[in-house]
Amino acid sequence: MKIYNSLTRNIEEFVPNEPGKVSMYTCGPTVYHYAHIGNLRSYICEDVLEKILRFSGFDVKRVMNITDVGHLASDADTGEDKMLKGAKREHKSVMEIAQFYTDAFFSDCAKLNIKTPDVVEPATNCIPEFINMIEGLLEKGYAYKAGENVYFDTSRLKEYYVFGNQNEEELMVGVRDDVSEDINKRNKNDFVLWFTKSKFEDQALKWESPWGVGYPGWHIECSCIGMKHLGNRMDIHCGGVDNMFPHHTNEIAQSESYLGHKWCNYWFHVHHLNDETGKMSKSKGEFLTVSLLESKGYDPIVYRMFALQSHYRKPLTFSYDTLDQTTATYKKLKNRILSVKADGQADEAAVKEWHDKFADAVGNDCNTAMGLTLLYDVLKSDLNGATKLKIIEDYDTVLSLNLLKEDKKEEVDDELSAYIEEKIAQRAQAKKDKDFATADAIRDELAAKGIIIKDTREGVTWSRA
Ligand code: AMP
Ligand code: ZN
Numbered sequence: 001m002k003i004y005n006s007l008t009r010n011i012e013e014f015v016p017n018e019p020g021k022v023s024m025y026t027c028g029p030t031v032y033h034y035a036h037i038g039n040l041r042s043y044i045c046e047d048v049l050e051k052i053l054r055f056s057g058f059d060v061k062r063v064m065n066i067t068d069v070g071h072l073a074s075d076a077d078t079g080e081d082k083m084l085k086g087a088k089r090e091h092k093s094v095m096e097i098a099q100f101y102t103d104a105f106f107s108d109c110a111k112l113n114i115k116t117p118d119v120v121e122p123a124t125n126c127i128p129e130f131i132n133m134i135e136g137l138l139e140k141g142y143a144y145k146a147g148e149n150v151y152f153d154t155s156r157l158k159e160y161y162v163f164g165n166q167n168e169e170e171l172m173v174g175v176r177d178d179v180s181e182d183i184n185k186r187n188k189n190d191f192v193l194w195f196t197k198s199k200f201e202d203q204a205l206k207w208e209s210p211w212g213v214g215y216p217g218w219h220i221e222c223s224c225i226g227m228k229h230l231g232n233r234m235d236i237h238c239g240g241v242d243n244m245f246p247h248h249t250n251e252i253a254q255s256e257s258y259l260g261h262k263w264c265n266y267w268f269h270v271h272h273l274n275d276e277t278g279k280m281s282k283s284k285g286e287f288l289t290v291s292l293l294e295s296k297g298y299d300p301i302v303y304r305m306f307a308l309q310s311h312y313r314k315p316l317t318f319s320y321d322t323l324d325q326t327t328a329t330y331k332k333l334k335n336r337i338l339s340v341k342a343d344g345q346a347d348e349a350a351v352k353e354w355h356d357k358f359a360d361a362v363g364n365d366c367n368t369a370m371g372l373t374l375l376y377d378v379l380k381s382d383l384n385g386a387t388k389l390k391i392i393e394d395y396d397t398v399l400s401l402n403l404l405k406e407d408k409k410e411e412v413d414d415e416l417s418a419y420i421e422e423k424i425a426q427r428a429q430a431k432k433d434k435d436f437a438t439a440d441a442i443r444d445e446l447a448a449k450g451i452i453i454k455d456t457r458e459g460v461t462w463s464r465a
Helices: 037-055 082-090 094-111 127-139 168-174 219-230 241-259 290-295 300-308 320-338 348-362 368-380 385-399 414-432 436-448
Strands: 002-005 010-013 021-026 059-066 119-122 143-146 149-152 191-195 234-240 264-270 273-275 451-456 459-464
Touching (some): 002 264, 021 037, 037 059, 037 300, 037 385, 082 094, 094 290, 094 300, 119 219, 127 143, 127 149, 127 191, 127 241, 149 241, 234 241, 290 300, 300 320, 348 368, 414 459, 436 451
Parallel strands (some): 021 059, 021 234, 059 119, 234 264
Antiparallel strands (some): 143 149, 149 191
């Protein structure tokens, strides 16, 4: 298994600390809003990485945090806590928002066949661990108190920019909003470990600490949650490329200062999904979600296929045209697979040979496009039907494209059918009257019943979600 390591900027042979076992950490979502399909590109690629490792025979333990406190509007400790922003927007409590969007995230993941990690831990579960680590950093002289906050002192490090030859301007791309100067910081890149005094006095969640009532900074959570479940040495850490700076840079700074040794060997970063206007982001107002794709009649698995067709280290641009093409490709592929008859007996030697070919292909820095090519090679080959189906089943443990699943045959009773047709007619009339609120309400009413309608050139069609 070979993997590109952002730390060394090289493709390396993947060698875990303990033979055969992999400890893997993924930065989880900030649950103040739905995940957009850009976020989900990262989670699809990380899911595939985990499945490739398992396919190659490794025993993987994967941990993910849920960010439900401390992630401010700017990744660099300024602005409002994103969770509080979400709560205000929806007139709910922070914990209600966290629960709602955590559930929504895992529901989206399920639709995309993204496996839930072995351990999922919300940041608010681990406040004592954060306090403990911050105390350790203060004792060792890597942290200081100023203006009633606790900061990490980056000037204590020999090398802070561990991800290499980026210049500061490039690095600041990871800092999403305006960065205002924090006069308490001794050095520009110092970051907050614990806030007791923030510009936002109404921070909803606060805890007792040796430094007063307050709340943790964002970066500390991934270091602590990682160590809590994976010990003091981690094999591989994943996230989107915007997490490289400041988030992962700061995670490494504090973890290695605290531990006194190297913390994580491999860093895996997924490049961004962009839309035609640029990088997708949750703060941009209307953004693309899995539900939005579904409401337009797309199967979420087609989005997974779209993500797998490209390499995780290349930026990817989303468009509905490309998704339409992928839908057609996916349907054709499924039809070909479903027409394979399970003739004869599976040739186990061939299954093993094709397993190894696939492991080599996708094990080469997660080359999922090559994995898909091999799938077509299997279909084209002169193997018997039973062997082909067994190989495809094997490949689908990584691709997770429901390749062998029969599409549901729609069984609709007359009454339901009449009801839907009537609603479609009412919606058409509402649109004609330019009463778009009613038209949208009718679409939502049907969606709530699991019926998705789609406007096509040939008229309105509908299907089950
Ligand atoms: P967040 O919920 O904002 O903390 O982000 C969750 C994950 O999505 C992180 O790993 C981000 O790096 C990643 N991410 C954010 N925007 C994008 C994007 N446009 N494309 C791919 N991944 C992204
Ligand atoms: Zn993280």
